[in-house]
Amino acid sequence: MNKKIFLTFILVSLFIISLCSYTFAANNGSMDSAKNSVMNVGNSIGNAAGQAKNAVVGGAKDVANGAATIGNDAMNMGKDAVNGATDGVDSATRTLNNGETSDYTATRTSTANDNFLGMSTSAWTWLILGIVGIIIVALVWFYGSQYEHRNYNE
Numbered sequence: 001m002n003k004k005i006f007l008t009f010i011l012v013s014l015f016i017i018s019l020c021s022y023t024f025a026a027n028n029g030s031m032d033s034a035k036n037s038v039m040n041v042g043n044s045i046g047n048a049a050g051q052a053k054n055a056v057v058g059g060a061k062d063v064a065n066g067a068a069t070i071g072n073d074a075m076n077m078g079k080d081a082v083n084g085a086t087d088g089v090d091s092a093t094r095t096l097n098n099g100e101t102s103d104y105t106a107t108r109t110s111t112a113n114d115n116f117l118g119m120s121t122s123a124w125t126w127l128i129l130g131i132v133g134i135i136i137v138a139l140v141w142f143y144g145s146q147y148e149h150r151n152y153n154e
Helices: 002-024 028-097 121-145
Strands: none
Touching: 002 028
C-alpha cells in the first residue's frame, strides 16, 4: 500500500513539474527533458513490475518441480518396497515348494499348569480388577462424605 502511495506521489509530482515547465518554459528543450524524465520513470516502474512477475513465476515453477520430484521419489520408494516384499514372498514360496526344512520347531512357552496359589491367570486378573474397583468406590465415597454444605440464611 505504501508503494502505491509513494508511486502516486511521484507521478503527481512529475505531472505538476511538467505542467509548470510547460507553462513557464520558453523553449521546448525543458519540456522534452521533463517528458523524458516521466517516460524514464514509467519505464523503470514497468521493468520492475516485469522482473517481480518473472521472479514470482520462476519461484512457483521451482516449487512445482520440487513437489513433483518428491512425489516421484516417494512413488519409486513404494515400488521398491513392493518389489522387495514380492521377492521375499517368492523366495519363501520357493523354499516351501522345494521341501526345504530347517531345524526350527515350535514349542509351547506357556502351559495350563502354571497356576499361582491354585488360580489361573484370568482368575487373578478378575481378582485384581475387583480389588481396584472396590478401592475406587471407597475413595469416591470417602471424599464425597467430606463435603459439608451448610446454608446460613439470615
